[in-house]
Amino acid sequence: MQVTIYDIAKMANVSASTVSRVVNNKQNVNPKTRAKIMKLLAENNYVPNEAARGLVMQSSHMIGILITDIRTTQHTDGIYYIERELSAHGYSCLIHNTGRDESNWINYIQLLSQRKIEALVLMGSIYQSDVVREAISLYLPSIPVVICNGYFNAPNVYGLVSDEYNGVIECVELLAKKGRKHPSFLMNQTTPSNEQKKLGFEAGMARCFPNEELIVQECGNGFTEIYDATIRMLEQFPKIDGIIYSEDMLAAVGLRALADRNLRVPEDVAVIGINNSDYAKLSIPTLTSLDNMLYDVSMTAARNILALLSGQRVSKKMLICTEIEERQST
Amino acid sequence: MQVTIYDIAKMANVSASTVSRVVNNKQNVNPKTRAKIMKLLAENNYVPNEAARGLVMQSSHMIGILITDIRTTQHTDGIYYIERELSAHGYSCLIHNTGRDESNWINYIQLLSQRKIEALVLMGSIYQSDVVREAISLYLPSIPVVICNGYFNAPNVYGLVSDEYNGVIECVELLAKKGRKHPSFLMNQTTPSNEQKKLGFEAGMARCFPNEELIVQECGNGFTEIYDATIRMLEQFPKIDGIIYSEDMLAAVGLRALADRNLRVPEDVAVIGINNSDYAKLSIPTLTSLDNMLYDVSMTAARNILALLSGQRVSKKMLICTEIEERQST
DNA sequence: CTGAAAGCGCTTACAG
DNA sequence: CTGAAAGCGCTTACAG
Numbered sequence A, B: 001m002q003v004t005i006y007d008i009a010k011m012a013n014v015s016a017s018t019v020s021r022v023v024n025n026k027q028n029v030n031p032k033t034r035a036k037i038m039k040l041l042a043e044n045n046y047v048p049n050e051a052a053r054g055l056v057m058q059s060s061h062m063i064g065i066l067i068t069d070i071r072t073t074q075h076t077d078g079i080y081y082i083e084r085e086l087s088a089h090g091y092s093c094l095i096h097n098t099g100r101d102e103s104n105w106i107n108y109i110q111l112l113s114q115r116k117i118e119a120l121v122l123m124g125s126i127y128q129s130d131v132v133r134e135a136i137s138l139y140l141p142s143i144p145v146v147i148c149n150g151y152f153n154a155p156n157v158y159g160l161v162s163d164e165y166n167g168v169i170e171c172v173e174l175l176a177k178k179g180r181k182h183p184s185f186l187m188n189q190t191t192p193s194n195e196q197k198k199l200g201f202e203a204g205m206a207r208c209f210p211n212e213e214l215i216v217q218e219c220g221n222g223f224t225e226i227y228d229a230t231i232r233m234l235e236q237f238p239k240i241d242g243i244i245y246s247e248d249m250l251a252a253v254g255l256r257a258l259a260d261r262n263l264r265v266p267e268d269v270a271v272i273g274i275n276n277s278d279y280a281k282l283s284i285p286t287l288t289s290l291d292n293m294l295y296d297v298s299m300t301a302a303r304n305i306l307a308l309l310s311g312q313r314v315s316k317k318m319l320i321c322t323e324i325e326e327r328q329s330t
Numbered sequence C, D: 001c002t003g004a005a006a007g008c009g010c011t012t013a014c015a016g
Helices: A005-012 A016-023 A031-043 A050-057 A073-088 A102-114 A130-139 A164-177 A192-208 A223-236 A248-260 A278-282 A294-309 B005-012 B016-023 B031-043 B050-057 B073-088 B102-114 B130-139 B164-177 B192-208 B223-236 B248-260 B278-282 B294-309
Strands: A062-067 A092-097 A120-123 A145-148 A157-162 A183-187 A216-218 A242-245 A270-274 A288-291 A317-320 A323-325 B062-067 B092-097 B120-123 B145-148 B157-162 B183-187 B216-218 B242-245 B270-274 B288-291 B317-320 B323-325
Touching: A005 A016, A005 A031, A016 A031, A050 B050, A062 A073, A062 A102, A073 A092, A073 A120, A073 A294, A073 B073, A073 B092, A092 A102, A092 B073, A102 A130, A145 A294, A157 A294, A164 A183, A164 A192, A164 A242, A164 A270, A164 A288, A164 A323, A183 A192, A183 A223, A183 A248, A192 A216, A216 A223, A223 A248, A242 A248, A248 A270, A248 A278, A248 B278, A278 B248, A294 A317, B005 B016, B005 B031, B016 B031, B062 B073, B062 B102, B073 B092, B073 B120, B073 B294, B092 B102, B102 B130, B145 B294, B157 B294, B164 B183, B164 B192, B164 B242, B164 B270, B164 B288, B164 B323, B183 B192, B183 B223, B183 B248, B192 B216, B216 B223, B223 B248, B242 B248, B248 B270, B248 B278, B294 B317
Parallel strands: A062 A092, A062 A120, A120 A145, A145 A157, A157 A317, A183 A216, A183 A242, A242 A270, A270 A288, B062 B092, B062 B120, B120 B145, B145 B157, B157 B317, B183 B216, B183 B242, B242 B270, B270 B288
Antiparallel strands: A092 B092, A288 A323, B288 B323
């Protein structure tokens, strides 16, 4: 079926060892022999079998990436940078969409351990969970694991966290500065990251609006759910004059809801999103957004993995500062 | 380092063969022996080495996916469905961002062949190229290759193509029906897919506006480039009262440009996008969009690969019909 | 029901 | 400079 080193050896009347040496560019091969073998290799489109090579070298040159749903654009960027960076260094990425149900995660981690990945990247704070910690200590106790926008304590786990807590506090401060009186917060699923945002909102409110009622609501991920949640919140609290959404995408839907209700943005209601994504730039009006530096988180993750793979030291937990990008909606 | 079948065999006082039989759930093992081995396997967190297994079984259970840039959301959906579907059947996906420069592609194809992938998915019409055809015939001549939204003739290549050509003709017809007199077309990079859209626009114009000047322009992918291209086109041809964009994302930027120019949509200028993506649903006004059924293309790709892997017949080339989703912008 | 042996495709000391 | 041999971790006829 496939052309092996032995086939080439036979054609060249040499041993497989010699062919192997040529394939791997080792010294100590007679130039003429080398030339002959090179020619044969090319003519036969010889390609080394990485599985066999990995077996003897004890290295797969593969890394695993776990993400709940690759369609959620906020982390697609991260996967892009990580793949590019690692690919340039000879690694291939095995990517799995794990879904949000914890009970399946252990299977993916076991699967990746069967494939002998050399590092694991967890995309998203959602993986900051006991299930994952245990699965890692069971199946991948000794390869570097990097978690993007999350952290848990384990000897081989490295966390990169966006400081969304303080970022959202600053968002509340911005609303205060803009003369808002009744800010509110609308979030989708409860991930550790969203939890931090919520805590940030509460802290910001305590600081800037100590006597104001806390308006925090949750909703699903679908267009309609977000839309309805916004409408419902406005009906329940007509005084609301500022909304912080846990993601730009939600805020973009929120802008629709506000437009349909004939509420002017920012005159009647100021709106802030989080992620500083395309949604923020494209929406009408453009959206003020908290840049949580997910780009930096991913780039750093890629660099950290590379550093760890080459035996360098990397800090176990890093906090990355956020920045508000002000646009028309505030 | 890792626990092998031999380690377990030693502990259980049996041969590796027997352990292997237990691991693989074969019959013909004494129930007591099986129980003892199972216990040992669990206690030691034994995980089979897939590389070794693949070497003897001549199967990697991996498939490759090539995409120019995973951040382009239109194909992220496809990767999601394909990964989910294949993952459920025991396959893992090796994903590479190849960039748009043809000269690197052959390296990725060779790399994937080294890893002995069992099928390859090419995401996007851009891979409909001679470079790819040759690389495939050289390095992956005998595994199924499925190309999403493209096709080229090779014994092991299967194409799924969205009928964007006729779809865009229908878009032009829609503009005609809505009383537009001067439609135009703005496209980004020249991929085979965009080329079909352009040809469709020209055919539609020939059919509905035989005496009208053809206004077709190109632009880059950046926000500013798209924005500026729209403004420039409107300045050069002030009569324009309809724009078809080659992608929703461009149309979303276009809506911004039109708003900034105080042109009403659809009263002054009707706008149509392509992809029927979130951009279309979220923009203000909502965007009429040609649904090119990329979802169906991906689902079918996943199913076709599974079918091919299990030895079934699959049609070499399928055309998938498009549909216009009318919204506020027309 | 179980084990010894061969083999998947490769690399690398070790001898020569 | 080159080859025979052992071994990476596994599976599977073949004997018993």
